[in-house]
Amino acid sequence: MAFAPPRIEPTVSGSDQEFVSWVPWSQRGTCHPRVSMADGMLMLNLSDSASAFYSKKSHQKPTCQEKWALKKAQKRKSTELQNKVSNKRMLSSKESDPKTKDNLSPEDCKEEEDGPKPAAKAVSSKTPKHDQRPQAQPKTQTKIKHEHKDQDRAFIKTSSLFKNNPDIPEFNRPAVTQLKEKVFTCDSFAELELHPHLVATLTKVLNVTSMTSVQKETIPVLLSGRDAVVRSQTGSGKTLAYGIPLVQTLQTVRPKIKREDGPLAVIVVPTRELAQQSFQIFQKLLKPFTWIVPGVLMGGEKRKAEKARLRKGINILITTPGRLVDHINNTLSIAFSAVRWLVLDEADRILDLGFEKDLKVILTSLNDTGPARQNVLLSATLTEGLSRLASVSMKDPVSIQVGESNESSYKPNSDTTSAPGQSDSFAVPERLQQHMVVVPSKLRLVCLASFLLSKCKFETGHKIIVFISSCEAVEFLLTLFNAVLSGSKANQQPSLRFLRLHGNMKQEERTEVFHDFSVCKTGILLCTDVAARGLDLPQVTWIVQYNPPSTPAEYVHRVGRTARIGAKGSSLLFLTPAETAYITVLASHNISLSEMKHEKILSTLMLDDRFKVKGRHNSKNTSGALEQEVQERATVLQTEFEKFAHANNNSLQVAKKALQSFLRAYTAYPSNMKHIFHIKTLHLGHAAKSFGLRDAPQGLVTNAKGSNKDKRPPKKKVTTKQREANLMRSEYASGMDGVSKKRRKVQTQSEEDCVE
Numbered sequence: 001m002a003f004a005p006p007r008i009e010p011t012v013s014g015s016d017q018e019f020v021s022w023v024p025w026s027q028r029g030t031c032h033p034r035v036s037m038a039d040g041m042l043m044l045n046l047s048d049s050a051s052a053f054y055s056k057k058s059h060q061k062p063t064c065q066e067k068w069a070l071k072k073a074q075k076r077k078s079t080e081l082q083n084k085v086s087n088k089r090m091l092s093s094k095e096s097d098p099k100t101k102d103n104l105s106p107e108d109c110k111e112e113e114d115g116p117k118p119a120a121k122a123v124s125s126k127t128p129k130h131d132q133r134p135q136a137q138p139k140t141q142t143k144i145k146h147e148h149k150d151q152d153r154a155f156i157k158t159s160s161l162f163k164n165n166p167d168i169p170e171f172n173r174p175a176v177t178q179l180k181e182k183v184f185t186c187d188s189f190a191e192l193e194l195h196p197h198l199v200a201t202l203t204k205v206l207n208v209t210s211m212t213s214v215q216k217e218t219i220p221v222l223l224s225g226r227d228a229v230v231r232s233q234t235g236s237g238k239t240l241a242y243g244i245p246l247v248q249t250l251q252t253v254r255p256k257i258k259r260e261d262g263p264l265a266v267i268v269v270p271t272r273e274l275a276q277q278s279f280q281i282f283q284k285l286l287k288p289f290t291w292i293v294p295g296v297l298m299g300g301e302k303r304k305a306e307k308a309r310l311r312k313g314i315n316i317l318i319t320t321p322g323r324l325v326d327h328i329n330n331t332l333s334i335a336f337s338a339v340r341w342l343v344l345d346e347a348d349r350i351l352d353l354g355f356e357k358d359l360k361v362i363l364t365s366l367n368d369t370g371p372a373r374q375n376v377l378l379s380a381t382l383t384e385g386l387s388r389l390a391s392v393s394m395k396d397p398v399s400i401q402v403g404e405s406n407e408s409s410y411k412p413n414s415d416t417t418s419a420p421g422q423s424d425s426f427a428v429p430e431r432l433q434q435h436m437v438v439v440p441s442k443l444r445l446v447c448l449a450s451f452l453l454s455k456c457k458f459e460t461g462h463k464i465i466v467f468i469s470s471c472e473a474v475e476f477l478l479t480l481f482n483a484v485l486s487g488s489k490a491n492q493q494p495s496l497r498f499l500r501l502h503g504n505m506k507q508e509e510r511t512e513v514f515h516d517f518s519v520c521k522t523g524i525l526l527c528t529d530v531a532a533r534g535l536d537l538p539q540v541t542w543i544v545q546y547n548p549p550s551t552p553a554e555y556v557h558r559v560g561r562t563a564r565i566g567a568k569g570s571s572l573l574f575l576t577p578a579e580t581a582y583i584t585v586l587a588s589h590n591i592s593l594s595e596m597k598h599e600k601i602l603s604t605l606m607l608d609d610r611f612k613v614k615g616r617h618n619s620k621n622t623s624g625a626l627e628q629e630v631q632e633r634a635t636v637l638q639t640e641f642e643k644f645a646h647a648n649n650n651s652l653q654v655a656k657k658a659l660q661s662f663l664r665a666y667t668a669y670p671s672n673m674k675h676i677f678h679i680k681t682l683h684l685g686h687a688a689k690s691f692g693l694r695d696a697p698q699g700l701v702t703n704a705k706g707s708n709k710d711k712r713p714p715k716k717k718v719t720t721k722q723r724e725a726n727l728m729r730s731e732y733a734s735g736m737d738g739v740s741k742k743r744r745k746v747q748t749q750s751e752e753d754c755v756e
């Protein structure tokens with residue numbers, strides 16, 4: 001009897017899995033597979049309908065012969081896969097591909113499943129096809145775990161994320177006595193000689209009855225007509241400290257102030273959001289005094305509309321410096337002949353930003369036309385710059401510093417500069433818990449993500465602000481976290497809600513986000529320093545500084561967005577092992593931080609089974625096993641981030657841009673911080689990981705002396721100070737064409753100097 005040779009049936013490619021089976025011809029049914037010949041056998045590549053066919057047939061028990069064939073084919077398949085992985089490694093190392101066996105990506109593994117790239121094919125073709133013997137397992141295999149394609153997170157790269165990190169050094173945490181300022185006094189506003197309607201407004205509209213320390217000290221001084229320089233901790237009520245005497249004074253002016261009188265008070269603040277916030281407070285304070293009109297001018301708003309409002313008349317003008325200068329230069333209807341008050345809120349910042357020139361224009365314009373004027377400067381951080389400003393703009397100012405004893409250091413003379421060292425000690429709110437965490441660069445992203453998950457997914461009622469050094473990095477993290485962390489499914493509220501605020505956003509959007517975050521009960525605001533100063537966002541529970549600020553003063557303002565007006569709050573500062581000297585710098589300003597361990601933060605991932613390695617059983621109850629599983633989960637999370645960043649060219653470009661902008665910002669630390677934050681100390685590959693990039697992009701040059709040869713003609717040299725000022729300005733730009741374009745040009749120049 002003629003005996004038909006058994007035929008090995010074919011590779012079946014389902015959507016997730018490949019398997020090989022043998023089916024006698026007689027049982028093949030109606031499927032129409034693609035047919036090809038290989039190794040003298042009929043190779044069939046079946047479509048999904050064929051898979052269905054197989055599943056239908058699954059009730060038929062395979063014969064011994066079939067089982068054997070199946071086993072053999074599976075073995076062959078697995079060997080092929082191993083070969084491809086090791087071939088790829090060989091190729092990679094030959095081509096000096098920076099990928100090592102440890103950082104083969106999930107896509108690399110997936111690619112192995114889907115079929116090799118042509119180059120890999122060429123190498124694998126050297127392996128005789130008929131050689132189906134199992135081969136010695138290459139080492140790589142032990143580190144790569146294969147699962148279904150839709151379970152890509154099972155491809156973990158444990159070794160690459162937790163290997164080769166710098167040791168966390170022993171660092172000094174000098175003993176520090178923090179300065180304390182008592183927030184409230186027992187004295188009520190009713191004790192001051194204020195208009196009864198103003199007192200009623202404070203109680204009924206603003207809900208305040210007793211004065212804060214800074215208000216108790218400042219209001220009588222300003223009511224007496226003196227100039228003042230005021231320093232008190234963040235969130236202690238400085239706005240009302242100048243707002244109340246200002247309104248009290250203006251409402252007594254007789255004949256009554258008219259709109260057409262124009263500005264009687266000019267209040268300059270560094271950011272648009274602060275301008276809006278201050279404007280709203282004046283709207284409330286002026287409720288009983290309807291004849292006094294407040295108004296706001298700020299970058300990003302329509303200039304034409306502002307001109308019209310100026311023409312109608314604004315009595316209390318709240319403005320950002322750049323926009324005011326623009327109107328001084330271009331709007332005929334702006335007149336300062338009636339100005340009696342000039343307030344510079346966050347005055348040190350206005351100078352920091354390189355707005356000194358703008359301020360000069362403003363002061364010249366006011367001095368030229370106005371009558372005798374009362375000047376007030378306020379900030380939580382009086383610095384050298386402030387005293388310089390005071391000397392040019394004030395007359396015999398009173399210095400008010402709410403201090404330790406709470407008997408504020410009232411100095412009724414012009415000495416606005418404190419003794420050396422003293423001026424550099426900053427008070428932070430007493431109920432603020434300050435923490436820091438030292439995290440190697442590679443782990444920064446997963447650590448931030450874990451922290452946010454721990455607070456917003458596994459605890460309730462948290463409202464968090466995360467400070468990030470550049471607009472591009474904010475954008476990148478927003479899309480990344482929304483995609484990977486927020487866990488939103490169609491028609492479901494995401495469990496983590498992310499918002500963002502930075503200087504490159506359109507003004508309407510900025511205003512909307514500012515409002516949304518003000519009123520929301522929980523959420524995470526990713527932002528640049530545009531939100532660092534003055535903003536009074538209620539019930540913020542945590543401040544995270546993902547990138548350290550360039551000065552201790554900025555640190556104080558950032559953390560000051562929480563623990564306001566006597567409330568509790570916490571902060572967390574991220575540092576890399578190379579940056580731990582920053583702790584000593586903060587300590588020299590009387591700022592003390594307690595340490596959190598990054599391992600502890602990462603352990604939150606044990607609560608989130610989205611990042612569990614598929615097929616892994618729960619860890620044994622030993623600390624070693626737990627640590628291992630935390631690391632695996634962190635690696636799964638990192639892999640998710642990398643998958644997202646590498647998903648398409650667009651997302652890749654966004655990640656690269658974010659990295660570049662981070663590097664650029666890193667070059668902008670002031671010279672006295674360069675011993676801590678120097679671009680040369682950064683490991684680019686590790687930094688790239690914290691942006692979801694598998695490797696440092698090619699062609700990144702981190703400074704003008706970078707290794708890439710620049711054939712272009714030499715550019716005008718931009719100093720670090722200029723670069724810093726330019727970067728800052730880009731955050732706070734007025735949005736006016738003339739000013740911004742010029743600035744942008746300088747910025748681009750400096751960008752090119754830092755990063756190519």
Ligand SMILES: Nc1ncnc2c1ncn2[C@@H]1O[C@H](COP(=O)(O)OP(=O)(O)OP(=O)(O)O)[C@@H](O)[C@H]1O
Nearest residue numbers: 208210211212234235236237238239380534536565
């Ligand atoms: N006397 C008071 N009693 C209760 N709450 C007050 C009082 N004065 C001000 N506040 C509230 O305290 C909060 C912080 O005030 P404000 O924004 O003026 O602080 P600040 O000192 O200017 O802070 P920063 O330095 O951050 O700009 C506001 O919500 C304000 O309404």
